[in-house]
Amino acid sequence: MAKLLTYSEKNTWIHRLCGVTKLIFFILWSVVGMVTYDTRVLGVMLLLSLILFKMSKTDYRQVATIVKVVGFFLLINVIAIYAFSPGQGTKIYNCRTVIFHIIGPYDITKEQLFYEFNVILKYFTVVPIALMFILTTNPSEFAASLNKLGIKYTIGYSIAIALRYIPDVQNDFNEIKLAQEARGIDMSVKVSLPTRLKSMFAIIFPLIFSSLERIDTVSNAMELRGFGKNKRRTWYSEKKFSKSDYLSIIFVILSSVIAIIITFYDGNRFYNPF
Amino acid sequence: MKNPIIQFENYTFKYRTQKEPTLKNINLTIYEGEKVLIVGPSGSGKSTLSNCINGLVPFSYKGDIKGKLTIKGKTPHKAGIFEMSQIVGTVLQDPDGQFVGLTVGEDIAFSLENDCVKQVEMKERVYQAAKTVGVHELLRHSPQELSGGQKQRVSMAGVMVVGCDILLFDEPLANLDPATGKYAIDLIDKIHNESKKTIIIIEHRLEDVLYRDVDRIVVVANGGIVADLTTDEILSSNILKEHGIREPLYISALKYAGCQLKKESKPSNLNKMELGAFQCAVRDWYQSVDIKEKENMNSEILKVSNLSFGYDDQVEVVSDISFSIKKGEMISIVGKNGAGKSTLSKLICGFQTPTKGMILYDGQDMISDSIKERAEKIGIVMQNPNQMISKSMIKEEVALGLIARGVAPEVIEKRVDDTLRICGLYQYRNWPIQALSFGQKKRVTIASILVLQPKILILDEPTAGQDFRHYTEIMEFLKKLNKEQGITIILITHDMHLMLEYTDRAIVIADGKLIEDNSSASVLTNRDIIEKASLKETSLYDLALRCDIDNPTTFVERFIQYDREVRSNG
Numbered sequence: 001m002a003k004l005l006t007y008s009e010k011n012t013w014i015h016r017l018c019g020v021t022k023l024i025f026f027i028l029w030s031v032v033g034m035v036t037y038d039t040r041v042l043g044v045m046l047l048l049s050l051i052l053f054k055m056s057k058t059d060y061r062q063v064a065t066i067v068k069v070v071g072f073f074l075l076i077n078v079i080a081i082y083a084f085s086p087g088q089g090t091k092i093y094n095c096r097t098v099i100f101h102i103i104g105p106y107d108i109t110k111e112q113l114f115y116e117f118n119v120i121l122k123y124f125t126v127v128p129i130a131l132m133f134i135l136t137t138n139p140s141e142f143a144a145s146l147n148k149l150g151i152k153y154t155i156g157y158s159i160a161i162a163l164r165y166i167p168d169v170q171n172d173f174n175e176i177k178l179a180q181e182a183r184g185i186d187m188s189v190k191v192s193l194p195t196r197l198k199s200m201f202a203i204i205f206p207l208i209f210s211s212l213e214r215i216d217t218v219s220n221a222m223e224l225r226g227f228g229k230n231k232r233r234t235w236y237s238e239k240k241f242s243k244s245d246y247l248s249i250i251f252v253i254l255s256s257v258i259a260i261i262i263t264f265y266d267g268n269r270f271y272n273p274f
Numbered sequence: 275m276k277n278p279i280i281q282f283e284n285y286t287f288k289y290r291t292q293k294e295p296t297l298k299n300i301n302l303t304i305y306e307g308e309k310v311l312i313v314g315p316s317g318s319g320k321s322t323l324s325n326c327i328n329g330l331v332p333f334s335y336k337g338d339i340k341g342k343l344t345i346k347g348k349t350p351h352k353a354g355i356f357e358m359s360q361i362v363g364t365v366l367q368d369p370d371g372q373f374v375g376l377t378v379g380e381d382i383a384f385s386l387e388n389d390c391v392k393q394v395e396m397k398e399r400v401y402q403a404a405k406t407v408g409v410h411e412l413l414r415h416s417p418q419e420l421s422g423g424q425k426q427r428v429s430m431a432g433v434m435v436v437g438c439d440i441l442l443f444d445e446p447l448a449n450l451d452p453a454t455g456k457y458a459i460d461l462i463d464k465i466h467n468e469s470k471k472t473i474i475i476i477e478h479r480l481e482d483v484l485y486r487d488v489d490r491i492v493v494v495a496n497g498g499i500v501a502d503l504t505t506d507e508i509l510s511s512n513i514l515k516e517h518g519i520r521e522p523l524y525i526s527a528l529k530y531a532g533c534q535l536k537k538e539s540k541p542s543n544l545n546k547m548e549l550g551a552f553q554c555a556v557r558d559w560y561q562s563v564d565i566k567e568k569e570n571m572n573s574e575i576l577k578v579s580n581l582s583f584g585y586d587d588q589v590e591v592v593s594d595i596s597f598s599i600k601k602g603e604m605i606s607i608v609g610k611n612g613a614g615k616s617t618l619s620k621l622i623c624g625f626q627t628p629t630k631g632m633i634l635y636d637g638q639d640m641i642s643d644s645i646k647e648r649a650e651k652i653g654i655v656m657q658n659p660n661q662m663i664s665k666s667m668i669k670e671e672v673a674l675g676l677i678a679r680g681v682a683p684e685v686i687e688k689r690v691d692d693t694l695r696i697c698g699l700y701q702y703r704n705w706p707i708q709a710l711s712f713g714q715k716k717r718v719t720i721a722s723i724l725v726l727q728p729k730i731l732i733l734d735e736p737t738a739g740q741d742f743r744h745y746t747e748i749m750e751f752l753k754k755l756n757k758e759q760g761i762t763i764i765l766i767t768h769d770m771h772l773m774l775e776y777t778d779r780a781i782v783i784a785d786g787k788l789i790e791d792n793s794s795a796s797v798l799t800n801r802d803i804i805e806k807a808s809l810k811e812t813s814l815y816d817l818a819l820r821c822d823i824d825n826p827t828t829f830v831e832r833f834i835q836y837d838r839e840v841r842s843n844g
Contacts, residue, residue, distance in 0.1 A: 139376060179661065217371030236386070
């Protein structure tokens, strides 16, 4: 559980890249992924993102829950698109090939299916890259990267320190939950939802108090060691830009440009096979 | 020529939120290269004193300052907390909370990062500092992978890397098991000898600190300094006792034996002390103490047999443990951090299901009982009261377990009142919990468990971080519960004093196995067990040896019995 969606140290070329590189890569990749509906571009991106995901040696179990949640939202999204605008495909591709009729305005058309297929593709091109970005980037190094891009280090550091204390708070939570269960506060599915919500307070209240205590210690400890003294600070875990960083950035910029050119070559964001 | 490095002159400090000053007219000089121990009961002002030195006062804790404080020629409240952090390095009490980095290396580097030190130089300095405290092979480890002792060593490296002239240790022993604590004191001593830095240790576990020599002991009480003497002078006097600080046990034993301690006999170190005529006196005293018959307890209330548990198939956290506890007993479970003590208590309370073995309560297997059902037989009180308290008023908090069980309101009213009376909290029943002291909060959590009328109470480190007065207060309360209410009490602890003084029997766990089940006195005089379980032998044992007493275990037992009588009469 504790390892869910946290940085795990492995020695692949993706792990060795700078946080800045990966951030730039992730941002450009997502922008292109969001802008384009061009099936050819999406197809290539999907292939690449799966290859990269594989290369990062990410353990699927670490992301399984997130993939399921994203899958669930994707399903809702796809259904909602169909429910609210069953003719969207026709509008985009300017033709209508009915496969069969359901009810009222609801036809199943080839165009609509193709459009929704593209929506699904978009999810799958961005999600593996996003997960990979989180799992292969050391949070402190990421904070250092943000700082390098001109963002105040206190902001980057607060992300890093939150990640540092999440396992501790998780631990507190479990301990408190057990102690309260022993007193007879039932939080299992056996009791009704309102009772369960009320019971949750019995955990949250002590959790807040023990977290406040923790925050007090942490902020004193940080201040005693000079945090916030200077406008700038250096970073122990900062990485130097290497050749592969430059290559990765050049690669992602070039391919983004190409992808955008291909996408807009025929006047709009869509690839029309019809 | 000794140069003063810290100088308090008629120094008074009052917190903004308080009416009375916490420090009153302090005059204290600490010289360069000295090693000073500051002791004092909770609330005496010793923590405030340390916060004045490192600059948390007045920058984090606001208030009014009168008088003068000079540290290495600087005035802290003018220099600012950051400048002070270059002069004074502080190792805080909680090794977990102050670990701010995601890895050991980063945490040690933290000050250097804030000081804009270049990365290449930083890596070298971090490595050197880590090497001094022996964590240089763990630089890439995350805090979750470290033990309490290792975390503390990382904190030490983190302040040493700066090259401060003064190192301040705020209760360095509070969260460590005895053997690790001994190691920490050794390490501080080594740092002192090698670096010639000025060292200030704030601690109330005096005997454990004195394992290595200190130059001076400063006793703080009621916001003032009541003594500033050498260790030999302090131990020869009654100052410690008068101010609620526990003397080393061998000193108490010598005093009971009627020995007139003088600083010339060097009482600060038992091994170097000149005992001379004292040996005879101790032997006579030993012969004169009668051993009382132990009460015979027959009926068994809890039996654990062949209990095993592991989080996965490979490692067993608890392995084949068997023991039995009699009704009305008060017993300790001891062992180093991570030995499996807490897991054992979780198995007994049903938080975890054993992979093998049985737990019998009153002869009946408890395996099918839910957590809630077990809680009516066996209650567990956690170490940190803040982790248990979930209501704002005392009465509501104590009633919580009964309300959850759907007990009738009149019955709840009565049982809560009865429990509050037993716990001495009845007069506070309508108080908000946040207004209580730590010891009182602890009693509220005990009351909220007792109200369910369990026959067994398990307490995890009930006195952690408490000074001698609060320690005595909590333990005497538990003893009363045990004697008057007949509640069986199991204490999970690594406090050797507690185990020796309050429990006749101790179960020792090491690496998930039960390695000893014997009287506390014989556990603490058994070198082999002490080493395996990271315990620390009692100084009474060494005293017995030095006085040629042939049975040290009996000596320890007699001392404890005598001490209990003296304390319950006095």
